[in-house]
Amino acid sequence: MYNIAVFASHGGSDLQAIMDGCATGQINARVCVVISNNSGSMALERARRADIPAWHFSAKTHPEPGMLDKVVMDTLTAHQTDIIVLAGYMRKLSANVLQQYNGRIYNIHPALLPKFGGQGMYGLHVHAAVIAAGEKVTGVTIHHVNSKYDAGDIVAQTEVVVLADDTSESLAARVLKREHVFLVEVLQSICAG
Numbered sequence: 001m002y003n004i005a006v007f008a009s010h011g012g013s014d015l016q017a018i019m020d021g022c023a024t025g026q027i028n029a030r031v032c033v034v035i036s037n038n039s040g041s042m043a044l045e046r047a048r049r050a051d052i053p054a055w056h057f058s059a060k061t062h063p064e065p066g067m068l069d070k071v072v073m074d075t076l077t078a079h080q081t082d083i084i085v086l087a088g089y090m091r092k093l094s095a096n097v098l099q100q101y102n103g104r105i106y107n108i109h110p111a112l113l114p115k116f117g118g119q120g121m122y123g124l125h126v127h128a129a130v131i132a133a134g135e136k137v138t139g140v141t142i143h144h145v146n147s148k149y150d151a152g153d154i155v156a157q158t159e160v161v162v163l164a165d166d167t168s169e170s171l172a173a174r175v176l177k178r179e180h181v182f183l184v185e186v187l188q189s190i191c192a193g
């Protein structure tokens, strides 16, 4: 069974999908630890409710970057992390973490990369850009993480139709719903071998 560490900054609905997928046995893994840069995030709350170790680490808790890197690395090691999933995590990982977990770090992005990715492309900004570009189809991308935003190798993608009357909000809701299913399917296959 794999140990998945999840990093999340806000609502944690993707985290919840992973926790549920592990609980039902669909994913051969358990969420071993949740780390957030946001002390008030719903993601930390969801983890605590499920008795999963949950930590707030940020420049507020560790102003010195070297110490922040160390506490994150030590926490990942202490929980015997095999795989890292960034599920709505709004910070970059340190070079050290990227190197130690090279090839075992995944991010989920709410569009079909390489389109609509990169710095500033998060939340409703992504869906507003998709609609402004007149796209008929958008989707979800799961990709490996490197030192640049949304730029690692693509692991899997699924499409979501853009409707003529979609707003950023309605499109965001439809894409997020697909994320919850797709993330579990992709992690199922990653953790199967």
Ligand code: GRF
Residues within 6 Å of the ligand: 008, 009, 010, 011, 012, 013, 014, 015, 086, 087, 088, 089, 108, 109, 110, 123, 176, 179
């Ligand atoms: C998702 O849309 C994900 O693709 C993006 O951040 C969002 C996280 O949503 N990276 P939630 O916090 O899991 O609800």
